[in-house]
Amino acid sequence: MKTPHWLVTALATAALLAGCSSMPSSAELDAKANQAIKSSFRDQGIAKTDRLNQDLGQSACSSDKPPSDAVADKIMAEALASVKLPANGQYLGDWKAGERLAQDGRGMTWTDASTDPKANGGNCYNCHQIDKKEISYGTIGPSLWNYGKNRGINDLSSPAFAPIAQYTWVKLWNAKAFAACSNMPRFGYKGLLNEQQLRDIMALLLDPKSPVNQ
Amino acid sequence: MRTQTLIGLAVLALCAGAQAQKSTADGIAEYRKMLEDGNPADLFEAKGEALWKQKRGPKNASLEQCDLGLGPGVVKGAFVALPRYFPDTQKVQDLETRLVSCMVMLQGFDGAEIAKTPFGRGEMANVTALATWVAAESRGMRFNLPQGNVAERESYEIGKRAFYFRGGTHDFSCASCHGESGKRIRLQDLPDLTKNPGDGIGFAAWPAYRVSNGQMWSMQLRLNDCFRQQRFPYPGFGSEVTIALATYMGVNAKGAESIAPSIKR
Numbered sequence: 001m002k003t004p005h006w007l008v009t010a011l012a013t014a015a016l017l018a019g020c021s022s023m024p025s026s027a028e029l030d031a032k033a034n035q036a037i038k039s040s041f042r043d044q045g046i047a048k049t050d051r052l053n054q055d056l057g058q059s060a061c062s063s064d065k066p067p068s069d070a071v072a073d074k075i076m077a078e079a080l081a082s083v084k085l086p087a088n089g090q091y092l093g094d095w096k097a098g099e100r101l102a103q104d105g106r107g108m109t110w111t112d113a114s115t116d117p118k119a120n121g122g123n124c125y126n127c128h129q130i131d132k133k134e135i136s137y138g139t140i141g142p143s144l145w146n147y148g149k150n151r152g153i154n155d156l157s158s159p160a161f162a163p164i165a166q167y168t169w170v171k172l173w174n175a176k177a178f179a180a181c182s183n184m185p186r187f188g189y190k191g192l193l194n195e196q197q198l199r200d201i202m203a204l205l206l207d208p209k210s211p212v213n214q
Numbered sequence: 215m216r217t218q219t220l221i222g223l224a225v226l227a228l229c230a231g232a233q234a235q236k237s238t239a240d241g242i243a244e245y246r247k248m249l250e251d252g253n254p255a256d257l258f259e260a261k262g263e264a265l266w267k268q269k270r271g272p273k274n275a276s277l278e279q280c281d282l283g284l285g286p287g288v289v290k291g292a293f294v295a296l297p298r299y300f301p302d303t304q305k306v307q308d309l310e311t312r313l314v315s316c317m318v319m320l321q322g323f324d325g326a327e328i329a330k331t332p333f334g335r336g337e338m339a340n341v342t343a344l345a346t347w348v349a350a351e352s353r354g355m356r357f358n359l360p361q362g363n364v365a366e367r368e369s370y371e372i373g374k375r376a377f378y379f380r381g382g383t384h385d386f387s388c389a390s391c392h393g394e395s396g397k398r399i400r401l402q403d404l405p406d407l408t409k410n411p412g413d414g415i416g417f418a419a420w421p422a423y424r425v426s427n428g429q430m431w432s433m434q435l436r437l438n439d440c441f442r443q444q445r446f447p448y449p450g451f452g453s454e455v456t457i458a459l460a461t462y463m464g465v466n467a468k469g470a471e472s473i474a475p476s477i478k479r
Contacts, residue, residue, distance in 0.1 A: 054379075062375075138397070183390050
């Protein structure tokens, strides 16, 4: 009996497939990658391996593709709900202290001694232009030069102040409130800066007397 | 001594630049150019070559029969094709972990002991010097990592996922800084490592001598310090994530010319 042509082809294909080991599926690769990440790191100083346990805002923003609209909306809503507005509605501190924090990129690495916000800087100039006098600034975030002035805040009694101050506070507290996969750290939510430090950075951006708004 | 003179000259160059109303970026570019004239990496390169040929370790053997992927003893061209899969260890290995395997197999060293030695000390310093020399032997060649083996393709895919993995106190991933072209941290240009960032940029520039701290930095140390700045916990030397990231960057850099060992600020 003659073997049908299609059977020969099928058998040959099967043999070929068996001969070359095949790639795992995308989901299997996800699992392997997570396993690799879990097994590749160890605690060092204040930087413990629990930093690899992702929340939704981290896991959903961990690929070259953005999350679905539904997931992004959930992240943003949760982020907005997480925000603690400043005590007594006091939004602004000292812009000079804010400038020092903006310059300071320290904190929270395994070579830092403490996780207390007092030991941390704001890292702002790493990614943003702020005061134009500082020429060493990064470009991952937008320029913040004239941040308050551009938004119509010429004095603190101007009607523009309250909504802009609240928006800016929310952005600093948890940037995911406005962009699910923002590159900006969640300074308030993650305990990177305390309320007074946030007020000082707010003043750098919004105080009409701050060099940023000249 | 040599470095101090260089820095002195570079500072002079910066001052001269300021007088000539040059931009800061021009001044920095000039500073970097001057540094290239005398790269202290040369010293590590020479040390590495001597270590390769020297009989050492419990077995009193040299590394001259070490197989870096192109056959025993073949050094030229090996660097631009790593990481790759090695049948004898059944692992994808980068240059440094492969060198340690050779030190174990040929010379009888304790690999686990080397892996936990801090950078810049003891046998780890020797691994860095060896890597510097091996990389230098491929200077001017173009990256072309093999991806024929399933383990190599898997390493790439795991590396890609690790590259985008966000975590830590600041929500950073590698992609936070290296996922787009034309960005900077302060004045430091950031290579886009999701594609070929260009000749001698990113993966094609390390190992590198770092003027700011006077140390020779291997790719393992480069990755280690990236994770420190990412506020991640500590990556083990030669751990799977570090190899996978190197595979991801190396494959993406296909066609880029290696200038390693280079010099960095």
